[in-house]
Amino acid sequence: MIAADAKKRRRYREQGWWGDDTLADLFLINAAAYPDRLALVDAPNRADFAFGDPQRLTYTQMLAEVERLAGALLAAGICKDDVIMVQLPNISEFVNLYFAAAMIGAVISPAAVQYRSHELSGMCRIVKPRAFVCGTRFKGGDHLGTAQAVLGDDCRLMTFGPDAPGDAFDLSQATGNPEALAAYRAANPVDADDIFTICWTSGTTGVPKGVPRSHNHWVAIAPGTYGPSGLREGDVMLNPFPLINMASIGGVTMSWLRIAGTMVLHHPFDPQVYLAQIASERPQFTIAPPAVLNMLLQDETLLEQVDLSSIRTIGSGSAPLAPAMVKGFQDRFGIIVVNLFGSNEGMSLVTGPEAVPDPIERASYFPREMVLQPYHGGEAMPIARTRLVPPDGGEEITVEGVSGELHIHGPTVFEGYQAAPEQTAQAFTDDGFYKTGDLFEIAGGGRFYHFVGRCKDVIIRGGVNISPEEIDQLLGGHPLLAEAGAFALPDSVMGERVGLAYVPREDCDLTLGQVTDFLREKDLAVFKLPERLFRFDALPRNVTNKVMRSEVRERAIAMLEGES
Template identity: 40%
Template sequence: MNLFSTDDHARYRAEGQWGELTLPEMFAATCARVPDRLGLVDAPNRAEIFEGAPRRLTYAQMRAEVDRYAAILQAQGIGPGALVATQLPNISEMILIYLAVSQIGAVLSPVSLAYRSAELHDLSQVAAFDAYISVGRFKGQDYFAERNDALPDSVQRLGIGDGLPAGVTRIDTAAPGKPPAPVALDADDIFAVFWTSGTEGVPKAVPKTHNNMMSSSLGAWRLLNLPDGTNILGPFPFVNAAAMGGLLMCWMRTAGALILHHPFDVAVFLEQLKSEEIGYTMVAPTILTYLRDQARDPDLHPALHRLMSIGTGSAPPDPEVFLFFEETFATPVVNFFGSNEGAQMCSSCERVPNPRHRASYFPRDGDENWDPALRTANGGTFRLVDPTTGDLITEPGGLGEMHLHGPALMPGYYSRQGIDRSKFTEDGYFPSGDLFQISDCGTLIRFHARSRELIVRGGMKIAPVELDNVLSALPGVREVAVAAYADPHMGEKVCLFAVMEPGRGLDLPTVTAFCDDAGLAKFKWPERLELFDALPRTPLAKLDRKALAGWLAQQGAQNA
């Protein structure tokens, strides 16, 4: 199935960005090449997160487990084209199930572990899930049971671990009756459907083919220059294209061990750095700063020396931290900017030698109006376009919205009705909503702002409109709106502005209890409440959310 134009299909194959290799075929080749090499390692706190002792699997053991899960899924009637939603923590079973779903030609749809019944219900309305796989219990609490009723009756329910509700088929302890049946796979078929936070409340579904994933990882892997057998520590949930492309796919290309971690626990993370032979990891900027502050620890010092590179992203990092790691450990910090839809900027030493610049700037590689021979980290190109006039931005200092094109770009948004390309331009570019500014030297670009109103809390994106809609049902409120306020640790947090009916009051504990009852993911809960007499409006009577954010920023400046 070809979801892309004939021209794009031919071009990306001619450039070597696309080919015939699928992810299951890449995994099978690695298992055949290095069967006895360590391939997958659970976090030492696995029993606290899920259950059971941590597992350490070789590639041969992984191969056998993936085949077992593939046969079990096939026995449940799951096959090519079936959409399989998963909500799984970073445990070895998650990786094995991902690979098994792909091996049988089904389509993976990883969902954030933080999402609760409200979000899962919304996702199931956008895309018709054929099956759902999750854990019975997570961190000692019922997990599957809370989400069970959010799924349509037509969804096949499969699970792992103890505590699964009645009617859910347990697959981690099942024995297949026969080996998995071979399935013909196509690199142009959809590998996974990822989920954005969207700008209108309900997340959008982003399909990615095997070739999309291959190209999204190829450039980053080359820029990181990780040798064969490199061990990778993955402290992010494997639910979006960034983590899957930047960590999982790099692991598949290096064929070392994937050391699992998440939910993030700094003590466990440090233990893994010290005890495992880690060559690469990716962390949030706040953790990068923490590692710098802990660098004098005699047990941690050798671990930091072993790191060949450290990746970061999702929030503005401290330039001095980049300089520190390069000067102290000769370990380059690589800055990433990406999106599910297909953006990928990578500031490597090769393209941005100055470590301080690398924290803020990305190479202009891929700008079709600068050097058409260059490509972004994932092999793509872009244009910078004035969002008001539509004019191309080409001069130093210019600011424009990034319009994307390339082999890692999604074919369109996914839904029950099919692939939706209505957000694309007539000539096939995707307006990303991200504003970038060309540097004064003209060779670099810097992320400026989001033209859409997403709140980013610790790397998790929150759609304000979604929260507005939910919180408008709070008792006694006349109108509500949320906006972001700055936080030194999380980047941004959510503030709720409420206009109350006469004689009614509201406090933050009431708001959080309401969010809990609504089944809303905790990272979305407001952590600050402001009561106003009226919400600011634009001349067209629309909510002026920028005015609310400006008020918060002013309050923060006054209190600094």
């Protein structure tokens, strides 16, 4: 695993972005300070998708579970720097396991519950886990059967839940020796610069890339959420995103650590359960995909059933935000939608109300210089250095309206992909900037970045680049559309034309004119208008809720071939 060099570690510590506390240390501080505060709450429908009764753990109760699991891992032979691959839904055991691993210095590599043998076998080859943890029951998937089929002799199967198979180590029942745990921790101290997680990129094809992140990498990125979102000590946070990626770990869990709050878990996403949790748990903060917020704001019947008054802020990202949605939540409910844009590699752009008070601007722009106070205190300063460079190389872009790939350098950024030196070399510039693969333009008199799209998703129509994300964002306010995704449609004359896959809000077909007239009213350039519509039942999305445009394109082409 690649580690940061000594010069970088020293600089980031001096600035306050990095420190000496591991995530286990930070949790122990909270548990000592707020022993009776509610720390962790399971979803009320937990038994429907997994197993067992929903748990409501105080910090003292959570600490007992974390220490039990840490001791059990040691008893099972898991040691410092060993990799534990985990495939669990959002249940309290998953959070407890993270901090148990942090206590002994083990590395957690979380896998999406949707992954099967193809993805898991490739991931195991990369990280070579010493243990694989899954539940004995999960609605919609046989995690036990899949794990047993892909694990090698050097990887031990561990389970949570009833009826553990004979070849598994039952973490629900196992205990460890507290004295042995204390002795091991004293003899094997964990450094905040040690790798704590290996998450996975959201690639749509092939085996995802492993992204190692240290305790300090996670600490550094936390101010990007709790600062702009205005989170306060003890706040309740509703977390519907899987505990496997930047949004859930960096956005919610790290903020939860910072404010010693209550984390309410949710899985899988169910609007009725989600709204019921808002009503019963009274969170001050939650995160939600843009499509969900668009749907909610336009569903009067659903809105009448829930009291949103406890919520101050909602974080949203993974796709462009519709300005009408961001403004609607602010005007109607007084709820601030914070625009989040990030990746497991540590790229992070955030637009909160202090930096950008206007909701229309907040939906569309990110400050080019994000000034935050570091986690460990000190003077507020830019969290990262950024620049735009033409995707094919060249001089830095300094004028408005010219698309370029975002490069970023700072304490939140990882050091390189796991066991992939060639991919790492391709991902970084010679002077150490991470090449995000995201296209932005300078806007707002030079103050902002405006997201244009992914480098590989750009539609090239007659030699002119068109951002599909820009079209998606504008269509987010269309009253007849539940979902829409623009994509490149092959064309013998223009090279590519603009195709649009859509899901109607009502059970009816839309005409091309209804779509283009709406976009013309938004003053979109004519050459960017969709030229062919394709109706879908649902747009294919990856585990981080991003539209998989390559799959949309393949399906659309198949539809055309079926017509001929």
